[in-house]
Amino acid sequence: MKTSIATVSISGEFPEKLAAIAAAGFDGVEIFENDFLAFDGSPADVGRMVRDHGLEITLFQPFRDFEGMPEPLRSRTFDRAERKFDIMQQLGTDLVLVCSNVSPASLGGIDRAAADFHELGERAAKRGLKVGYEALAWGRHINDHRDAWEIVRRADHANIGIILDSFHTLSRKIDINSIRSIPKDKIFIVQLADAPLIDMDLLYWSRHFRNMPGEGDLPVTEFTSAIAATGYDGYLSLEIFNDQFRGGSPKAIAADGHRSLIYLGDQVRRSPEAATLSVPDMPQQAAVKGVGFVEFSADEKDAEDLTTILKTLGFRQTARHRSKKVSLFEQGEIRLLVNTDEQGFANASFAVHGTTAYAVALVVDDAQKAFARAIALGAAPFEQVVAEGEVRIPAIRGVGGGLVYLIDDKGDLGRFADIDFIPVTNHGDALETTHLLHVDHIAQTVAYDEMLTWLLFYTSIFEARKTPMVDIIDPAGVVRSQVVENAEGSLRITLNGAENRRTLAGHFIAEKFGSGIQHLAFHTDDIFATAAALRANGFKPLPISPNYYGDVEARFGLDPDLTERLKADNILYDRDDHGEYFQLYSTTFGEGFFFEIVQRSGYRGYGAANAIFRIAALKKALRPEGVPRA
Numbered sequence: 001m002k003t004s005i006a007t008v009s010i011s012g013e014f015p016e017k018l019a020a021i022a023a024a025g026f027d028g029v030e031i032f033e034n035d036f037l038a039f040d041g042s043p044a045d046v047g048r049m050v051r052d053h054g055l056e057i058t059l060f061q062p063f064r065d066f067e068g069m070p071e072p073l074r075s076r077t078f079d080r081a082e083r084k085f086d087i088m089q090q091l092g093t094d095l096v097l098v099c100s101n102v103s104p105a106s107l108g109g110i111d112r113a114a115a116d117f118h119e120l121g122e123r124a125a126k127r128g129l130k131v132g133y134e135a136l137a138w139g140r141h142i143n144d145h146r147d148a149w150e151i152v153r154r155a156d157h158a159n160i161g162i163i164l165d166s167f168h169t170l171s172r173k174i175d176i177n178s179i180r181s182i183p184k185d186k187i188f189i190v191q192l193a194d195a196p197l198i199d200m201d202l203l204y205w206s207r208h209f210r211n212m213p214g215e216g217d218l219p220v221t222e223f224t225s226a227i228a229a230t231g232y233d234g235y236l237s238l239e240i241f242n243d244q245f246r247g248g249s250p251k252a253i254a255a256d257g258h259r260s261l262i263y264l265g266d267q268v269r270r271s272p273e274a275a276t277l278s279v280p281d282m283p284q285q286a287a288v289k290g291v292g293f294v295e296f297s298a299d300e301k302d303a304e305d306l307t308t309i310l311k312t313l314g315f316r317q318t319a320r321h322r323s324k325k326v327s328l329f330e331q332g333e334i335r336l337l338v339n340t341d342e343q344g345f346a347n348a349s350f351a352v353h354g355t356t357a358y359a360v361a362l363v364v365d366d367a368q369k370a371f372a373r374a375i376a377l378g379a380a381p382f383e384q385v386v387a388e389g390e391v392r393i394p395a396i397r398g399v400g401g402g403l404v405y406l407i408d409d410k411g412d413l414g415r416f417a418d419i420d421f422i423p424v425t426n427h428g429d430a431l432e433t434t435h436l437l438h439v440d441h442i443a444q445t446v447a448y449d450e451m452l453t454w455l456l457f458y459t460s461i462f463e464a465r466k467t468p469m470v471d472i473i474d475p476a477g478v479v480r481s482q483v484v485e486n487a488e489g490s491l492r493i494t495l496n497g498a499e500n501r502r503t504l505a506g507h508f509i510a511e512k513f514g515s516g517i518q519h520l521a522f523h524t525d526d527i528f529a530t531a532a533a534l535r536a537n538g539f540k541p542l543p544i545s546p547n548y549y550g551d552v553e554a555r556f557g558l559d560p561d562l563t564e565r566l567k568a569d570n571i572l573y574d575r576d577d578h579g580e581y582f583q584l585y586s587t588t589f590g591e592g593f594f595f596e597i598v599q600r601s602g603y604r605g606y607g608a609a610n611a612i613f614r615i616a617a618l619k620k621a622l623r624p625e626g627v628p629r630a
């Protein structure tokens with residue numbers, strides 16, 4: 001499998017695009033005519049630049065409104081084609097993409113189009129060039145790859161083939177089995193794009209909302225498997241028209257694109273019919289069994305405040321690190337580390353972001369395999385020196401430059417806490433347990449335009465799916481929320497995308513100089529017992545507006561006694577077809593970090609309907625005068 005991407009997919013000036021595409025590891029690039037026209041080098045210069053980056057030009061595109069034209073337009077399109085052939089030869093590429101005609105002047109008829117392509121094939125052959133025909137989903141006469149294939153078949157010319165583009169086929173829900181019978185030599189190249197399912201005009205959807213395979217909702221893996229079933233093992237080329245990507249970071253978008261293709265190739269390789277696809281071998285997606293620990297970086301002063309909160313939450317310090325200033329707090333299966341060491345990555349993170357939960361350890365089946373997969377998918381490895389005799393835990397860089405540690409229950413990794421830590425036996429100042437059992441979810445706040453990056457990061461490395469996006473209404477704007485979770489519920493990461501800095505999420509990013517974990521939710525089996533213990537411990541819950549309770553009682557037809565108990569303990573309530581959900585929040589710590597305690601009995605969501613109430617309350621608690629207006 002060779003990877004390519006169209007220049008139109010990436011933002012920036014032409015040289016910047018090429019540099020980003022090469023750095024991300026692509027083998028080839030489709031030259032979009034407009035990118036080339038806007039650049040003032042000659043076609044030969046462009047060809048040289050591309051090759052200097054170690055890239056191959058996979059094709060030149062698009063050539064529009066060619067087939068089925070009546071005279072005198074027909075002669076003119078052939079003249080136009082000859083001009084494009086000149087450019088292609090100077091660029092140094094042998095393939096041009098002809099997309100199906102959208103002109104009102106064009107005439108229908110499979111045979112007429114086939115005859116035009118036959119003649120174009122003759123002209124291309126004279127120059128050693130090839131022509132690929134692609135059915136646009138909105139083509140005037142041809143808008144289905146099955147018809148495009150029939151035209152190519154009847155054109156019956158070695159230099160004429162078909163170009164399949166996942167968007168055009170999948171957006172119109174065309175049966176992908178029709179691809180399997182196309183001879184692989186007649187598939188000149190395959191273009192790939194995903195897209196979120198949105199009900200809109202096909203052209204508008206295609207030109208503005210395409211995204212990387214795996215980032216949207218289309219069955220791109222099945223499409224690619226059908227291609228692989230033909231024996232095709234040529235270029236898979238991304239062609240992504242996306243408004244957000246056009247304004248994004250060229251490097252980040254190119255890296256996401258490359259990751260999406262490697263991930264796709266790996267999934268396709270695992271389908272039995274697609275054995276021909278040559279894809280680098282890597283371990284399968286890592287099954288996550290739970291959260292091993294969450295680590296905070298802090299200075300001494302913040303660590304003291306944080307420790308106080310942890311104690312009122314019922315955690316007790318069970319150990320301290322052998323060689324670093326790190327304390328381990330535990331309750332149920334939950335492990336929290338507070339790192340105040342003046343050296344190492346935690347300290348560097350503190351210097352930039354202040355006190356944050358900068359690292360998460362995920363417990364997987366096999367940490368070394370999970371690490372190998374992450375690296376194969378382009379994740380950045382993290383390493384720092386560990387003292388003699390201490391455990392080296394594999395880690396990669398995650399959201400906001402933080403860390404994702406990978407641990408399993410094998411060997412030293414499974415015993416790292418016993419090896420690296422010394423037990424603390426004196427719990428004289430420990431408060432009452434609050435019956436917290438495990439981490440329910442980890443909420444990460446990112447800039448809105450980073451959301452797809454992190455969704456792809458998690459879903460490609462780990463066995464997890466993404467839920468549909470929901471809007472969280474903040475009094476100062478909308479925050480988009482999407483969840484990465486596995487079927488067992490042992491991995492739940494909510495990603496909140498902030499569009500402006502006046503929202504609670506946006507404020508957090510602005511004040512912390514970047515994305516990160518904004519809250520941790522712990523699970524209890526008995527929210528009222530937890531609330532009572534928290535009260536006894538002097539924990540400060542987030543005060544919820546009394547108006548909320550009248551509404552929730554009416555909405556769900558709650559027993560007034562239950563409503564009273566909820567109100568007394570500032571507990572929020574939600575319900576779905578599968579069960580009930582209780583939520584209780586802390587006030588904010590620092591610039592907007594907080595804890596949540598949930599009881600979920602079958603319930604599948606995250607309390608999105610309650611978000612507006614708790615965000616309003618959190619903002620009030622954050623600063624008496626509210627979050628400053630930016």
Ligand SMILES: O=C(O)c1ccc(O)c(O)c1
Pocket residue numbers: 061062097099134136165191206207239
């Ligand atoms: O939107 C378009 O016009 C367009 C052009 C060329 C393509 O390959 C394509 O998929 C779409």
Ligand SMILES: [Mg+2]
Pocket residue numbers: 134165191239
């Ligand atoms: Mg296309």
